[in-house]
Amino acid sequence: MHTISTFEEYQKTYQDSIERPEQFWGDVASHFQWKKTWDSVLEWNFEEPHITWFKGGKLNITENMLDRHLESRGNKLAIIWEPNDPKEKFVRLTYKELYERVCQYANVLKSLGVKKGDRVCIYMPMIPDLAVAVMACARIGAVHSVVFAGFSSHALADRINDAQAKVVITSDGLNRGAKQIPVKRVVDEALLSCESVEKVLVSNRLGWIPAMKKGRDHWLEDELKLVSKECPAEPMDAEDLLFILYTSGSTGKPKGVVHTCGGYMVYTAYTFQNVFQCKESDIFWCSADIGWVTGHSYIIYGPLLNGATTLMFEGVPTYPDPGRFWQVIDKYGVNQFYTAPTAIRALMAHSIDHVLSYSLDSLKVLGTVGEPINEEAWHWYHLHVGKGRCPIVDTWWQTETGGVMISGLGNVSPMKPAHAGYPLPGVQPVLVDQEGKEITENNTEGYLAIKFPWPSILRTTYGDHNRCKLTYFSAYKNLYFTGDGAKRDDNGMYRIIGRVDDVINVSGHRFGTAEIENAINQNKKVVESAVVGYPHSIKGQGIHAYVITKPGIEINDLLREEIIETVVHQIGKIAKPERIQFVEGLPKTRSGKIMRRILRKVAEGDTRSLGDTSTLLDPLVVDDIIKGAESLVVVR
Numbered sequence: 001m002h003t004i005s006t007f008e009e010y011q012k013t014y015q016d017s018i019e020r021p022e023q024f025w026g027d028v029a030s031h032f033q034w035k036k037t038w039d040s041v042l043e044w045n046f047e048e049p050h051i052t053w054f055k056g057g058k059l060n061i062t063e064n065m066l067d068r069h070l071e072s073r074g075n076k077l078a079i080i081w082e083p084n085d086p087k088e089k090f091v092r093l094t095y096k097e098l099y100e101r102v103c104q105y106a107n108v109l110k111s112l113g114v115k116k117g118d119r120v121c122i123y124m125p126m127i128p129d130l131a132v133a134v135m136a137c138a139r140i141g142a143v144h145s146v147v148f149a150g151f152s153s154h155a156l157a158d159r160i161n162d163a164q165a166k167v168v169i170t171s172d173g174l175n176r177g178a179k180q181i182p183v184k185r186v187v188d189e190a191l192l193s194c195e196s197v198e199k200v201l202v203s204n205r206l207g208w209i210p211a212m213k214k215g216r217d218h219w220l221e222d223e224l225k226l227v228s229k230e231c232p233a234e235p236m237d238a239e240d241l242l243f244i245l246y247t248s249g250s251t252g253k254p255k256g257v258v259h260t261c262g263g264y265m266v267y268t269a270y271t272f273q274n275v276f277q278c279k280e281s282d283i284f285w286c287s288a289d290i291g292w293v294t295g296h297s298y299i300i301y302g303p304l305l306n307g308a309t310t311l312m313f314e315g316v317p318t319y320p321d322p323g324r325f326w327q328v329i330d331k332y333g334v335n336q337f338y339t340a341p342t343a344i345r346a347l348m349a350h351s352i353d354h355v356l357s358y359s360l361d362s363l364k365v366l367g368t369v370g371e372p373i374n375e376e377a378w379h380w381y382h383l384h385v386g387k388g389r390c391p392i393v394d395t396w397w398q399t400e401t402g403g404v405m406i407s408g409l410g411n412v413s414p415m416k417p418a419h420a421g422y423p424l425p426g427v428q429p430v431l432v433d434q435e436g437k438e439i440t441e442n443n444t445e446g447y448l449a450i451k452f453p454w455p456s457i458l459r460t461t462y463g464d465h466n467r468c469k470l471t472y473f474s475a476y477k478n479l480y481f482t483g484d485g486a487k488r489d490d491n492g493m494y495r496i497i498g499r500v501d502d503v504i505n506v507s508g509h510r511f512g513t514a515e516i517e518n519a520i521n522q523n524k525k526v527v528e529s530a531v532v533g534y535p536h537s538i539k540g541q542g543i544h545a546y547v548i549t550k551p552g553i554e555i556n557d558l559l560r561e562e563i564i565e566t567v568v569h570q571i572g573k574i575a576k577p578e579r580i581q582f583v584e585g586l587p588k589t590r591s592g593k594i595m596r597r598i599l600r601k602v603a604e605g606d607t608r609s610l611g612d613t614s615t616l617l618d619p620l621v622v623d624d625i626i627k628g629a630e631s632l633v634v635v636r
């Protein structure tokens with residue numbers, strides 16, 4: 001596959017890609033191994049929406065990630081795994097070893113009754129078995145749904161039920177820094193309310209002996225002994241489902257974003273190669289968790305499709321100390337490092353000596369993803385980690401887009417702090433005003449939408465196509481709406497400002513305000529709640545919850561803890577509200593709609609410009625809310 005190497009070449013390629021998209025993507029796709037070539041590159045309309053890429057083509061994505069490399073790269077490292085504890089032995093898997101493991105694992109899944117099209121839920125720590133399980137599903141045409149192992153049993157059960165998963169893959173427990181978490185127990189709790197699950201496959205990570213339900217639960221190690229190391233790759237239609245990944249939207253219920261085999265393969269491979277400019281002997285490290293889309297596309301699929309060496313890290317940036325990232329980079333000679341702004345900000349808060357003790361000489365490209373990077377964090381990353389010589393690719397994309405959409409390409413593109421930059425070839429972003437009218441001039445701001453499909457655009461939301469249509473394709477006619485606001489500068493570079501819908505981005509993780517409110521309202525002492533995001537120095541956004549309690553309930557810190565515990569129980573620790581403010585009423589319009597704009601302003605400490613409050617049913621509640629916020633909020 002061709003890698004763009006100069007900015008002029010990027011400009012020319014971009015122009016070609018939008019003038020002749022089918023030819024462009026057809027050329028890229030021809031670098032892969034297809035069991036049958038496609039009949040048409042693209043068919044689409046954004047109305048239904050109905051989008052197909054490489055229709056009629058047959059392939060198996062794992063054949064392109066594994067078998068295809070065996071001859072030339074059989075002994076090359078495919079995965080390097082660094083454990084949570086730096087003293088524990090790391091694992092290296094060559095392409096040949098990975099191929100065998102995936103085939104064996106795939107045979108285990110088959111022996112448990114998994115067939116093409118079945119959904120398999122994966123709830124696991126960041127260990128090699130997780131990556132292998134993902135590929136084993138793809139090998140036999142099962143649809144994987146990875147759920148981040150920080151979600152609660154309740155959230156896990158919701159996702160298992162929505163996908164009607166037949167099998168769950170997990171481990172005895174997991175390491176997170178100094179803590180160990182009993183993951184299998186979380187699965188057991190979830191399965192009390194999941195009837196579709198027939199089998200549970202368990203990896204042994206900690207040497208624990210969890211309860212194993214007879215007939216349902218199986219140890220991976222035992223099953224592996226019974227199967228062969230050969231497993232033919234299932235021929236898949238380009239538009240067959242590859243995976244479902246749940247993400248939050250503005251309603252209470254997370255939605256299952258669906259990606260399909262052919263387009264996702266072509267797009268993740270192309271973007272990986274061009275954004276990170278990985279050379280044959282390079283070592284690439286994306287520090288995300290495979291529970292999120294970044295881990296799917298740029299730990300597993302993108303790198304392995306390109307025959308690259310991908311590093312997988314089990315731990316956290318601050319364990320055993322805040323120099324861990326930099327220690328790992330020096331240990332393996334990592335060349336491209338891809339992380340989240342929230343991790344950078346968290347590490348900035350510690351002594352700079354943690355960075356300065358490492359050489360970081362091997363680094364060539366740095367990347368960020370998941371949320372806007374503030375200029376201070378950008379400069380710190382550029383200066384101290386990249387030593388002023390590594391470009392930063394600020395990659396804007398979403399679970400729904402499957403791969404990077406707007407970003408610099410290694411050191412090929414000009415960069416500007418806090419700006420994602422230019423669209424990738426084939427991507428046609430537009431800024432629109434409130435009416436959906438395209439704003440064509442530069443030096444402007446608007447809602448970010450995309451006007452033409454790219455190969456890994458989501459195809460549907462699992463089990464509810466109408467929701468897909470309403471969420472992404474109905475706000476503006478014939479446009480995919482991202483939910484983000486953005487600016488475009490004089491040179492046409494994009495800067496993403498953040499969500500313009502009811503989604504909060506906490507440490508790069510998305511939560512719907514309604515989702516958190518639903519969780520809080522599960523507490524029996526709560527009548528109603530409203531949550532908003534506010535700027536948080538490390539997490540990007542923190543969650544500020546306004547809560548109305550039932551009459552006679554005593555308000556104290558214990559109740560605050562209880563409410564937080566309810567959220568942890570319903571969703572997981574990652575969704576913990578930072579602030580709980582008890583209020584008597586919420587600012588509602590006469591039609592009963594909560595005016596979040598006001599709540600947001602109060603949470604930001606900006607109470608001087610609350611805007612028009614005359615449409616409120618009871619404008620006086622606002623004064624109470626402002627007063628109540630005094631102890632929580634620094635007023636600007």
Ligand code: PRX
Nearest residue numbers: 369370371372394395396397398399496510
């Ligand atoms: O608001 C944007 C923000 O993260 C959202 C997508 O979240 P998710 O689907 O969880 O995927 C995250 C990883 C791809 C976007 O709508 N976002 C993502 N990358 C950036 C960003 N905001 C600003 N700059 C980015 N580079």
